[in-house]
Amino acid sequence: MRFLLVEDNGDLARAAQTRLALDGHGVDWAASLAEAENHLLAAPYDLILLDIMLPDGDGRDFLAAQRRARRDTPVIVMTARAAVSDRVALLDTGADDYITKPFDFAELEARVRAVLRRRGGAAETLRRYADLTFDPLKATITIAGEARELRNRELRLFEVLLSAPDCIFSKPHLCDRLFSYAEAVTDNAIEVYVARLRKKLAGSAARIETVRGVGYRLTAD
Amino acid sequence: MRQPFLSHSIRQRLILQLLVVAAVLAALLYLSVRSVADAAVETTQDGILGAAATAVAEQLRGGEDGVEIDLPYSAFSMLGATGADRVFYRILVAGETVTGYDDLPLPPEADRLLAPVFYTRAFRDTEVRIAALERTLLVDRRPVAVAVLVAQTRLGQEAIVAAMANRAAALGLGFFAVAALLSLVTAGSVLRPVNRLAEAVARRGPRDLRPLAHPTPAELAPFVTALNAFIARLRAALTRTETFIAEAAHHIRTPLATVRARAEIALRQTDDENTRATLRSAIRAVEDSARAASQLLDHATVVYRTDQRAEERLDLARLTRDVARNLSPTAELKDLSLAVAVPDSPVEVTGDRLLLKSALHNLVDNAIKYSPAEGTIEIALRPNGRSVEITVEDRGRGLEGATTRDLTRRFCRGANVADVVGSGLGLTIVEEVAAAHGGRFGIADRPGGGASAYLTLPLA
Numbered sequence: 001m002r003f004l005l006v007e008d009n010g011d012l013a014r015a016a017q018t019r020l021a022l023d024g025h026g027v028d029w030a031a032s033l034a035e036a037e038n039h040l041l042a043a044p045y046d047l048i049l050l051d052i053m054l055p056d057g058d059g060r061d062f063l064a065a066q067r068r069a070r071r072d073t074p075v076i077v078m079t080a081r082a083a084v085s086d087r088v089a090l091l092d093t094g095a096d097d098y099i100t101k102p103f104d105f106a107e108l109e110a111r112v113r114a115v116l117r118r119r120g121g122a123a124e125t126l127r128r129y130a131d132l133t134f135d136p137l138k139a140t141i142t143i144a145g146e147a148r149e150l151r152n153r154e155l156r157l158f159e160v161l162l163s164a165p166d167c168i169f170s171k172p173h174l175c176d177r178l179f180s181y182a183e184a185v186t187d188n189a190i191e192v193y194v195a196r197l198r199k200k201l202a203g204s205a206a207r208i209e210t211v212r213g214v215g216y217r218l219t220a221d
Numbered sequence: 222m223r224q225p226f227l228s229h230s231i232r233q234r235l236i237l238q239l240l241v242v243a244a245v246l247a248a249l250l251y252l253s254v255r256s257v258a259d260a261a262v263e264t265t266q267d268g269i270l271g272a273a274a275t276a277v278a279e280q281l282r283g284g285e286d287g288v289e290i291d292l293p294y295s296a297f298s299m300l301g302a303t304g305a306d307r308v309f310y311r312i313l314v315a316g317e318t319v320t321g322y323d324d325l326p327l328p329p330e331a332d333r334l335l336a337p338v339f340y341t342r343a344f345r346d347t348e349v350r351i352a353a354l355e356r357t358l359l360v361d362r363r364p365v366a367v368a369v370l371v372a373q374t375r376l377g378q379e380a381i382v383a384a385m386a387n388r389a390a391a392l393g394l395g396f397f398a399v400a401a402l403l404s405l406v407t408a409g410s411v412l413r414p415v416n417r418l419a420e421a422v423a424r425r426g427p428r429d430l431r432p433l434a435h436p437t438p439a440e441l442a443p444f445v446t447a448l449n450a451f452i453a454r455l456r457a458a459l460t461r462t463e464t465f466i467a468e469a470a471h472h473i474r475t476p477l478a479t480v481r482a483r484a485e486i487a488l489r490q491t492d493d494e495n496t497r498a499t500l501r502s503a504i505r506a507v508e509d510s511a512r513a514a515s516q517l518l519d520h521a522t523v524v525y526r527t528d529q530r531a532e533e534r535l536d537l538a539r540l541t542r543d544v545a546r547n548l549s550p551t552a553e554l555k556d557l558s559l560a561v562a563v564p565d566s567p568v569e570v571t572g573d574r575l576l577l578k579s580a581l582h583n584l585v586d587n588a589i590k591y592s593p594a595e596g597t598i599e600i601a602l603r604p605n606g607r608s609v610e611i612t613v614e615d616r617g618r619g620l621e622g623a624t625t626r627d628l629t630r631r632f633c634r635g636a637n638v639a640d641v642v643g644s645g646l647g648l649t650i651v652e653e654v655a656a657a658h659g660g661r662f663g664i665a666d667r668p669g670g671g672a673s674a675y676l677t678l679p680l681a
Contacts, residue, residue, distance in 0.1 A: 009475050015482035022489050053471055080474040097547070102478030102511050105485060110550035152553040153594070172497060176488055180554065181504040183641075 001046040001112070001125070002026045006036040006062075007078070008054050012101075016049075019105055024163055032056045040071070047112055048075045050095075060093045067094035074115045078103065104180060106156070113137055129162055130205040130220035143204045153178050154197050157190075161208065161218035170215040231415075232408050239404030246400070247393035254389030255382065262378045263350070270352035271337040273300055274371040277310065281367055283358030288314050288367055300373050309349065309372040315365050325370050328353040341375070348375050414438050418445070430456040462525060466518050473514045481507045509642050516646040519579060520631075523650050526576055527657040534681050535574050536567040537609060541602050544581040548589060555594045559585070562601040568609050569681040572658045577678075580654035580662075583647040584613040584674050590641055591617035591672065608660070608679050616671040625652075625663045651676065 003020060005027050007013040017027045028043070030036035033056050036048075052059040063075055077098040096115040099108055116125070117137045127134045133142040139155045140147045150158060160169060160177050171187040178193060179185045194216055198208055205221045276296035282289040290312060300308045311321035326342040328351070337354040349372040357364045414437055421435045432449040481504055488500045545561045552559050570577075588598045592615045599614045620628070621637045628635060629652035632645040648664065651674075655662035660678035667673035 009479070012475055012479040012482065015479050015486065019482045019486050022486065078478075080471040080478075097550075100515065101474040102481040102507060104508075104554075105482070106554055107551060110553055114550045114553075151556045151595075153556050170492065172494065173489075176497075176501070181501050181508060 002028075002043070004028050004030060004036060004039050004045040004048045004073075006030045006033070006048065006054065006059065007051040008032065009051075023105070023109065033059070033062045036062065040073070045073055047115065048073050049108075050075050050077050052077060052079055063095060064093045074119055076108070076111060076115060106177070106180070109156075110152070127162060129165060129218070132201070132204050132206055134158065134162060141200055141204075143201075148200045150197075150200060153193050154200065157193050157197055158218075161216065165218045165220070168211050168215045168217045174216065232412050235408040235411065236404050239407065240401055243397050243400030243404065247397040250396060251386070251389045251393040254392070255386045258382050258385035258389070262381050266350055266373065266375075266378055267339045267352065269299055270339065270350060270371050270373060271354075273297065274337050274352040274354050274369050277312070277371060278354055278356050278367075278369045281312075281356060281358060281369070283360045283365065285361055287360060288319065288358055288365065290320060292320075296371075300371070306374045306377045309344070309370075311368075311370040311372075313368040313370075314360075315367075321370070325349075325372055326351065327368075327370070344372065349373060350375055350378070414441060422448070430459070459525075466521055466525075470514065470518050474511060477507050477511050477514075481511075505642065512642055513644040513646075516644040516650070520646050520650055520653075523576055523579060523653055526573055527653060532571055533574065534569050534571055535577070537570050537577070537611070537678070538563045538566070538568045538602055540574070540578055541581060541600065541611060544578060544585055545600055548582070548585050551586070552589050552598065555589065555592065557589060557592055557595065558597050560597050560599045562599070564602065564604070568602060568604050570609060570658070570678050571681040572678070576654045576657065580651045580676060581611065583651050584611075584676065587647055587674070588613050588615040588617065588672070590643065591615060591638065593617065604680060608677050611676045611678075612673060613675075614667050614671060614673045616667075616669075619666045619670060619672050620664065625665070628664060629662070 003025055005013055005016055005020075007016070007029070008031050010031065013029045013031070017029055020027045028039050028045075030039050033054050036050075039045075040048075050059045050063060054062075059077065063077070066073070066075070074096045075094070077095045078101055079098050080101045096118070097111050099111055113136065125135065125137055127136070131143060134140075135142070136155065136159060138147075139150045139152070141150060141158070142148070156178055157174065160174060171190050174190045175185055175187055178190065194208055194210075201207060206218060207221070209217050209219050211217060273296040276293050280291045280293050282291075292310075297308055297310075300306070309322050309325050311323060311325040312319050313327075325344065326340075328338050328340060330338075335354070335356075337352045339350065339352050341348060341350050343349075351370055351372040353368060353370045355366055355368045358367050359365070418433075418435055418437055418441060421433065430452055432452055433445055435445070437445050484500045484504045484507070488497060488504075491497060491500075541563050542561060545559050549559055585598065585600065592598060596616045599612070601612045601614075603610050603612075618637055620635055623635045625648075627633055629648045630645075631649050634643055634645040648662075652662045655676055655678070658678050660676060662674070662676050664672055664674040
């Protein structure tokens with residue numbers, strides 16, 4: 001997906017850009033509202049990640065102006081302010097959601113998905129691999145016309161594996177993608193989700209292969 | 222403790238002072254009417270007595286062998302006109318009483334009295350007014366002093382004075398009554414602007430920090446100016462507090478976000494298990510401090526807003542759905558589902574939207590944190606008579622004996638949660654919000670495992 005990141009802190013912006021790129025997203029960075037305006041005129045974005053305190057104005061005013069101009073690119077506000085005082089006003093100005101800094105990128109991803117799902121989603125998010133179609137917004141895998149729903153962790157596991165088919169992902173890597181760092185989990189916790197995902201993939205040419213002692217990979221017959 | 226005099230009611234003091242002034246004026250009125258009446262009546266009596274004494278004196282004739290006395294009764298009939306008063310006389314020739322009452326008191330100075338002198342003396346169980354004068358007659362060619370005393374009791378005079386005094390008293394009382402009434406009205410009208418001002422200040426909403434533009438009399442202007450200066454200072458202080466909270470959050474969180482993103486990137490790029498463990502614990506520490514900072518600031522906001530609560534009627538059902546919707550992506554990350562049982566119709570309470578939202582957010586967030594993956598968190602809202610109960614129930618690890626009181630103390634956490642990030646302020650916030658809204662909060666072990674938290678609030 002293509003994001004516009006409006007954030008005046010260069011360190012954070014570059015880190016977020018790099019981090020989101022790891023998940024396969026394209027991120028353009030605007031350090032001010034004026035730059036953001038230019039980016040929006042030049043290219044379409046799936047989503048805007050908007051900071052509130054910017055050198056040339058308040059992100060909320062920018063958001064309100066966008067909505068008045070009937071530009072309805074989904075917006076997730078990144079707020080650094082005390083969560084309590086901002087929440088209400090943000091959603092009232094037309095933000096689709098907000099996330100409090102410092103954010104968990106997995107949570108950001110979940111919120112982006114929820115926003116796009118509410119907005120009716122875009123067809124180009126569909127991904128095909130072997131004989132299956134994967135819809136990350138609806139969280140379904142369709143095999144031979146039969147849609148199978150994935151739970152959130154199954155979905156994220158599949159997304160990771162699908163991001164680099166035939167590449168081996170180690171158990172610790174997968175654990176980091178599935179579980180929050182606040183949870184204490186053993187590497188074996190991943191096995192449950194691999195087993196479930198295999199069940200969902202039953203009957204497809206795609207399958208998850210165990211590479212003994214190393215990890216897992218998605219491959220197709 | 223004795224209240225200082227100044228703190229007594231201005232109205233009471235004003236009325237009291239006006240009443241004292243009115244009473245003094247009424248008494249003065251009474252006394253002056255009485256003394257004028259007294260003097261007038263006395264002058265009248267003196268005139269008649271003087272005329273009678275002169276008439277008697279004029280009838281005295283000196284002869285070869287004595288003084289000829291011819292009492293003119295017309296003179297006494299003049300005196301008899303005044304009611305039941307008795308009349309006395311005494312005539313002395315060369316100091317010897319020749320006729321009349323020889324015990325009628327003599328004037329203080331018995332020198333030559335050509336004009337009558339008047340004096341009051343006690344005489345025969347009563348008081349009499351006496352007119353006395355002296356003439357010199359020639360008896361046997363020698364001058365002889367003859368004194369004439371005419372006296373009259375004062376009953377008639379006293380009756381007149383008493384009647385006039387009664388009228389004066391009635392007038393004084395009437396004056397006092399009217400003055401008392403006027404003083405009540407005056408006190409009311411003088412203090413009305415003060416009361417209006419007080420009402421105008423009291424009627425204000427808690428967030429209304431505009432200066433007072435109420436029309437006030439000139440005497441109250443310094444007070445209003447001082448009040449407005451105070452309001453301005455208060456507003457500035459509150460704005461500074463809000464700005465400080467916002468900026469503190471910004472300066473703490475933005476670098477934390479950078480650290481966290483960098484750590485996640487590094488974690489993706491390394492396979493070394495030691496490095497990965499270090500990075501994970503770094504991320505955990507970031508999360509820990511971010512949450513602590515966030516809840517400290519939330520707590521500060523809650524305390525600050527509890528003092529200046531923005532009361533409004535709001536739909537708790539909608540608020541609950543909003544909070545649940547907002548947290549569902551977070552729940553989803555653990556494959557948790559939020560089962561929300563909330564009536565479709567509005568459930569109205571009066572309160573501060575931000576505070577209530579913060580309390581609900583904390584309750585649901587807590588349940589998500591302590592639930593194992595793939596469970597269900599049940600959120601229910603039930604109106605119950607005059608209050609409404611919100612319950613949030615999970616199948617997590619429960620409380621292991623901790624009580625609501627333990628868990629709502631600042632920075633106190635359960636004994637069984639060391640492995641989960643938390644600040645020990647979440648439930649403190651919920652409890653404070655409940656107390657600020659006249660509600661109750663409690664949390665207990667749930668039958669069958671997990672925790673069950675409830676928040677009861679009075680309905681609007």
